[in-house]
Amino acid sequence: MKGSPGQEINSAPQNGPIIDQTWRSAKLEELENALNTFVSPQRLISTSRETPAGGMFGYRGQIDLGLFRVHVESDVEINQAPEDANDRMAFVTSLSRPSQLKIQGETFSISQQHAVIFPSGPQRVIVVPKDAEHHVLITSRHKIMECCAKLLGYDIPGFLDFDVGVDLDTSTGHSWLRLLEYVEAELSDPGALIRQSPIAWRQFEQSLLTGFLLSHRHTYTNALLRPQSAVAPFYVKRAEAYIEAHFSEPLSLADIAAHARVSARSLQNGFQSFRGMTPMAFLRSVRLQHVHRALLAADPAAATVTEIALACGFGHMGEFGTLYKRTFGETPKQTLAKAVYR
Numbered sequence: 161m162k163g164s165p166g167q168e169i170n171s172a173p174q175n176g177p178i179i180d181q182t183w184r185s186a187k188l189e190e191l192e193n194a195l196n197t198f199v200s201p202q203r204l205i206s207t208s209r210e211t212p213a214g215g216m217f218g219y220r221g222q223i224d225l226g227l228f229r230v231h232v233e234s235d236v237e238i239n240q241a242p243e244d245a246n247d248r249m250a251f252v253t254s255l256s257r258p259s260q261l262k263i264q265g266e267t268f269s270i271s272q273q274h275a276v277i278f279p280s281g282p283q284r285v286i287v288v289p290k291d292a293e294h295h296v297l298i299t300s301r302h303k304i305m306e307c308c309a310k311l312l313g314y315d316i317p318g319f320l321d322f323d324v325g326v327d328l329d330t331s332t333g334h335s336w337l338r339l340l341e342y343v344e345a346e347l348s349d350p351g352a353l354i355r356q357s358p359i360a361w362r363q364f365e366q367s368l369l370t371g372f373l374l375s376h377r378h379t380y381t382n383a384l385l386r387p388q389s390a391v392a393p394f395y396v397k398r399a400e401a402y403i404e405a406h407f408s409e410p411l412s413l414a415d416i417a418a419h420a421r422v423s424a425r426s427l428q429n430g431f432q433s434f435r436g437m438t439p440m441a442f443l444r445s446v447r448l449q450h451v452h453r454a455l456l457a458a459d460p461a462a463a464t465v466t467e468i469a470l471a472c473g474f475g476h477m478g479e480f481g482t483l484y485k486r487t488f489g490e491t492p493k494q495t496l497a498k499a500v501y502r
Contacts, residue, residue, distance in 0.1 A: 208235035336375035
């Protein structure tokens with residue numbers, strides 16, 4: 161489906177069938193409208209002395225996993241104002257002239273050799289020269305977290321933090337770019353299997369997310385790359401089983417260590433070495449997962465967030481709310497509001 165100059169897009173598409181939308185316009189405000197519809201709220205401000213021109217925007221994929229290209233025909237500053245963080249994050253590289261990303265007081269280069277990764281939330285300013293073309297991957301922070309947990313073999317307590325700057329001029333960078341080329345080719349093919357089979361799409365998505373996790377530095381890079389020959393000792397597994405069975409109780413590190421029959425220090429070291437977190441962080445993760453499931457299964461008219469959080473072992477509601485939003489990308493009330501009563 162191709163847009164034409166002057167045409168407006170009234171609403172963003174939802175997840176489901178693969179989106180294939182190309183938008184061309186001679187007006188900067190119409191290019192801005194397309195980006196606002198498919199990507200996120202942002203302003204395109206001309207920084208050229210020439211008459212502002214438009215450009216091209218093409219999106220392929222689904223809302224929480226897609227690729228798009230954007231080409232601007234005049235010098236532009238893309239201003240993405242601070243916002244409530246949601247589930248999406250972006251990987252951005254340039255196919256032509258270099259640009260700059262300004263985020264949280266730092267400046268990063270965007271070129272054919274350097275890319276950037278950033279989540280929604282903080283203010284971002286991208287300084288783009290005339291005739292630059294960006295290649296952007298949009299993906300889900302929650303799905304990245306789930307994929308990372310599967311690869312590690314244990315739950316992790318929240319979203320991953322990635323290094324903003326990415327050096328593409330490495331063997332790993334070249335491998336990642338080849339994967340992106342494959343992804344774009346599949347998304348562009350009307351007869352591709354991923355358009356016909358949900359199973360094929362899920363495998364395709366997992367391959368991309370795994371490549372993303374292994375190609376870029378983040379919170380769990382060292383854990384993912386660590387040799388996996390060693391098996392977690394019995395006392396770590398015993399502690400995990402105890403936590404799963406007693407997560408709603410007011411457990412302390414001493415309680416867990418006593419049940420595992422090791423010292424608190426040995427338990428700490430075991431969890432750090434084999435799970436990449438402390439026993440108490442594992443406990444918080446288990447509690448959060450139980451709260452999340454309970455909120456989704458609750459009747460919003462009868463249940464409250466506080467009741468469910470207390471029943472799952474949380475005592476400090478402020479800390480709980482912060483941990484929950486960091487982990488699931490939304491507040492507990494938002495989860496409860498969309499719950500389906502069973």
